[in-house]
Amino acid sequence: MLPQPLKNLIEHFSKLPGIGQRTATRLAFFLLNQPPDDLKDFAQALMELKTKTKVCQNCFNLSSETLCAICSDKKRNPLIICVVEDILDIIPLERTKQFGGLYHVLGGLISPTEGLTPDKLKIKELIARIKKHPEQVEIILAFNPTVEGDATALYLERILKTTNAKVSRLARGLSAGGDLEYTDEATLINALKNRK
Ligand SMILES: [Zn+2]
Structure with missing residues (x-):
C-alpha cells in the first residue's frame, strides 16, 4: 500500500542497529515531510560517507586526510x-x-x-x-x-x-x-x- 520509494527507505532504516520496523516507518515518514534541500544534504552526507572518509595511516583512526586531526596536531x-x-x-x-x-x-x-x-x-x-x-x-x-x-x-x-x-x-x-x-x-x- 505504501509507494515503493517509501518502502525502500523503511527497509534501509530497519537494517540499522536498534531500529525496528515501527521506528523505521516513523523515520521514513518524518523525512517525507522535510524540505527537499534538507533531504538533499542528507543524501549528500550518505554519498560522501565512504568516498570522503579515510583511515589515518599512523593510528588507524578515521580521517579525511592521510593523517587524522589528532596525529597531525x-x-x-x-x-x-x-x-x-x-x-x-x-x-x-x-x-x-x-x-x-x-x-x-x-x-x-x-x-x-x-x-x-x-x-x-x-x-x-x-x-x-x-x-x-x-x-x-x-x-x-x-x-x-x-x-x-x-x-x-x-x-x-x-x-x-x-x-x-x-x-x-x-x-x-x-x-x-x-x-x-x-x-x-x-x-x-x-x-x-x-x-x-
Ligand atoms: Zn591518526
Missing part, C-alpha cells in the same frame, strides 16, 4: 600512545580532555573463537611506531575490562617486551564487563591518572 605528544580496540573508544577518551598523547586503533581484540588472532590486529604497526622513536615510548592499554580485553592486554605486554616501551594499563575503576564507550568522564579521568 603538533601540540600532542607522540611518545605517549593509547592503544584502543576500535575507533569509537577514542571519543570518550578525547572528551575527558586529559590525554595529550596519540592513539593506536587495534581493530579488535584477540578472540580465537571469533577468528580474531593477533595477526589480524594492527600489532605489527604498533611495534613499528614504537621503534620509529629513539626515545622511550609510553604505551597505555585502554581496553574494556572483558575476557578479550584482558587477554589482549596480556599478549601485548608480553610482545612489547621486545621493545623499550613502558607499558601501563588503564586503572580498574571501570566496572568489569563495562564498556569504555559508556563510561562517565570522571571514571575515565581517574582510570587514566591511576594507570599502572
Whole structure:
C-alpha cells in the first residue's frame, strides 16, 4: 500500500542497529515531510560517507586526510600512545580532555573463537611506531575490562617486551564487563591518572 520509494527507505532504516520496523516507518515518514534541500544534504552526507572518509595511516583512526586531526596536531605528544580496540573508544577518551598523547586503533581484540588472532590486529604497526622513536615510548592499554580485553592486554605486554616501551594499563575503576564507550568522564579521568 505504501509507494515503493517509501518502502525502500523503511527497509534501509530497519537494517540499522536498534531500529525496528515501527521506528523505521516513523523515520521514513518524518523525512517525507522535510524540505527537499534538507533531504538533499542528507543524501549528500550518505554519498560522501565512504568516498570522503579515510583511515589515518599512523593510528588507524578515521580521517579525511592521510593523517587524522589528532596525529597531525603538533601540540600532542607522540611518545605517549593509547592503544584502543576500535575507533569509537577514542571519543570518550578525547572528551575527558586529559590525554595529550596519540592513539593506536587495534581493530579488535584477540578472540580465537571469533577468528580474531593477533595477526589480524594492527600489532605489527604498533611495534613499528614504537621503534620509529629513539626515545622511550609510553604505551597505555585502554581496553574494556572483558575476557578479550584482558587477554589482549596480556599478549601485548608480553610482545612489547621486545621493545623499550613502558607499558601501563588503564586503572580498574571501570566496572568489569563495562564498556569504555559508556563510561562517565570522571571514571575515565581517574582510570587514566591511576594507570599502572
Ligand atoms: Zn591518526
